[in-house]
Amino acid sequence: MARLTEWDHGGGPPGSCDLDSSTTINPLGPPFSMELLWKSLSKHLAFYPDPYSEKIQRALASFYAVPPANVLPGAGATALLYRLFETFRPARILLPEPVFSEYPRAGEVFGIPMVFVRPGVPAHHSPWPVDPGFSGVIKQARRGDLVVLVNPVNPTGEEFSRESLHALGEMLLLKGACLLIDESFQDFIGSRSSVLPLWDGVFSSFFVLKSFTKISGLAGIRTGVLFGPEGILSVIRQGMGPWSLGLLEQEVIVQLIENHQKSLEQCVAIESLLEELSGFFVMKNIPVSRGAGPFLLVRTGWGDRAGEIARQSLEHFGVRLRVASGFGPPDGRDWIRIGFQGLTDPLRMVRTIEKLS
Numbered sequence: 001m002a003r004l005t006e007w008d009h010g011g012g013p014p015g016s017c018d019l020d021s022s023t024t025i026n027p028l029g030p031p032f033s034m035e036l037l038w039k040s041l042s043k044h045l046a047f048y049p050d051p052y053s054e055k056i057q058r059a060l061a062s063f064y065a066v067p068p069a070n071v072l073p074g075a076g077a078t079a080l081l082y083r084l085f086e087t088f089r090p091a092r093i094l095l096p097e098p099v100f101s102e103y104p105r106a107g108e109v110f111g112i113p114m115v116f117v118r119p120g121v122p123a124h125h126s127p128w129p130v131d132p133g134f135s136g137v138i139k140q141a142r143r144g145d146l147v148v149l150v151n152p153v154n155p156t157g158e159e160f161s162r163e164s165l166h167a168l169g170e171m172l173l174l175k176g177a178c179l180l181i182d183e184s185f186q187d188f189i190g191s192r193s194s195v196l197p198l199w200d201g202v203f204s205s206f207f208v209l210k211s212f213t214k215i216s217g218l219a220g221i222r223t224g225v226l227f228g229p230e231g232i233l234s235v236i237r238q239g240m241g242p243w244s245l246g247l248l249e250q251e252v253i254v255q256l257i258e259n260h261q262k263s264l265e266q267c268v269a270i271e272s273l274l275e276e277l278s279g280f281f282v283m284k285n286i287p288v289s290r291g292a293g294p295f296l297l298v299r300t301g302w303g304d305r306a307g308e309i310a311r312q313s314l315e316h317f318g319v320r321l322r323v324a325s326g327f328g329p330p331d332g333r334d335w336i337r338i339g340f341q342g343l344t345d346p347l348r349m350v351r352t353i354e355k356l357s
Contacts, residue, residue, distance in 0.1 A: 018318035021342030021349060024154075024185070024295055026217030028269060031262035032255040041251055049250055051242035056250050060225055063257050064196045069230040070203075072237055073253060075245055076222030077184055077211035078102055080236075084207065084226060085110050087236045090178065091144030096131045097328035100154050100182065115140060119329055126156040127289055127297065128329045134168050143176030146207075150182040151193060155327055155337035157291020162195045169195075173205045184211035184224075188267050188294040196227065204229050212256055215263055223249050223256075270294060273343040280350045286357075289335075296338045297324065300357060306333040309356050319352045 030037075050056070053073045061068040074080040085093075085106050093107045096117040107114045117136045119128035130153055131137055137147055147168075152159040169179045186194045187210075196208060212223035226233065256263065278296055281288045287299035302309050306323045313319050322339070325332035342349045 017314055017320040019341060019345055019348060020320040021336075021338045022320045022322035023219070023341060024214055024339040025219050025341065026215055026266065026270070027273070027340040027343050028266045029217045030252075030255070031215075031266055032259040037251060037255055041248060044247060047247075049243060049245070049247035052237065053245045053250055056245070056253050059254060059257055063260075064199075064227070066196060066199050066227055067230075070199070070227055070233065072226045072228070072233045073245055073250075074224055074226060074240070075249060076213060077182070077209050077224035077226075079222065080209060080224055080226040082106050082109070083236050083240065084180070084209075084228075084232075085112060087239060088146070088178075088232055090146035091142065092146070094137055094141060094145055094147040094177075095328075096134070096137055096147075096149060098128050098130070098153060098156060098324070098332070099148065099328055100150055101326040103148050116328060125291055126153075126158045127299075127331075127335065128156055128327075130158055130160075134164075137168070138171055138175075141172055141175050141177040145172075145175075145177040146180055147172060147177060148180045148182070150184070152185050152189065152291060152293040154182075154185065154293060155295060155297055155322075155324055155335075156289065157293030157295065157297075159189070159193055159292035162193050162198055165193075165195050166198050169203070169206055178205045178207065180207040180209060182209045184209065184214060185293050186210070187215040187263060188270065189292050190264060190267065193292075199227070207232075212253060216252055216256055218252060221249055221252055223252050225253075267294075270340070270343065273346070277338070277343055277346040277349065280346050281353075284350055284354060286350070286353060294340065296342075297335050298338060298353060299335050300353065301334050302357075303333050306336075310336075313352060313356055317352045317355065319348070 056073045057068050057071050061071045092113045092115055094115045095103055097119050104114055117131045119130055120132045123129045172179050181195055183194055207228040210225050213219050278288050278290055289297040310321045310323050313321050322337045323333060324335040324337050
């Protein structure tokens with residue numbers, strides 16, 4: 001945990017900066033009409049919502065072709081993650097690096113031992129490829145362990161095929177271990193490597209976590225879903241109690257399902273914006289690494305000065321940056337991850353990095 005800096009998670013209160021490139025929120029806004037959303041809500045706000053979100057549970061189950069008992073909607077992926085760790089309590093958590101900092105943070109909260117699996121040597125597709133072939137993960141996994149993978153990886157955008165993840169899950173099952181796959185960025189790549197289409201008996205040892213706050217562009221409205229074994233989800237659901245998901249959150253999930261095609265169209269536009277921003281950095285001879293994820297890694301070489309330079313960026317230029325050290329690799333201080341808000345003003349992002357360097 002000592003490796004994490006105060007910049008590891010990004011974000012900030014409204015008005016804290018002019019341009020927040022540290023977060024990964026849909027820069028095009030919701031793929032549905034907020035006006036129509038409010039009109040729909042205004043008729044029902046005086047009444048309690050569906051206490052156990054059963055309508056949303058069934059809608060998600062139908063959309064992803066998964067049995068309803070294996071679906072648990074909740075107030076954001078992070079809240080569901082903490083509930084999972086609290087209820088499931090694995091013997092250990094295996095974290096192939098780089099990894100989103102909220103996983104080790106949650107593991108520490110519940111006193112769960114953590115094993116960090118170092119990344120492989122730099123490759124053309126990533127400065128920190130996850131443990132090639134998952135060999136380190138398979139070797140170290142023991143009965144009762146939970147392996148956590150993000151697909152595509154945050155922050156490198158490294159993508160794993162659903163077949164390779166299925167094979168990994170089968171090998172872990174033989175060892176008595178489980179696999180959690182965070183698919184919070186799958187929506188931005190058309191869910192092409194999501195494991196949900198392969199849901200079957202083998203997935204009795206699988207958990208899949210999805211965040212909807214990113215694709216909805218509504219970070220302040222916490223929405224997400226956890227897929228997993230019926231028994232574990234049932235215990236978590238009981239522990240959450242009634243009305244854990246408000247009417248607004250439930251309706252946002254409905255709107256996302258109904259406007260899925262619009263989301264896909266937005267993702268095509270976001271891909272174009274990423275190409276544009278990447279091209280600007282290349283023109284300025286600033287090294288860029290870009291994978292399948294909806295973000296860029298920019299090499300700064302700031303090293304030990306990264307935290308201080310990030311503060312200068314915020315104080316003097318009004319641009320919030322996210323230093324990549326919070327994802328684990330030791331040379332993460334030499335990189336920054338640029339999320340969606342950086343796409344809204346690409347020239348300003350390039351000029352800011354030039355000035356800081």
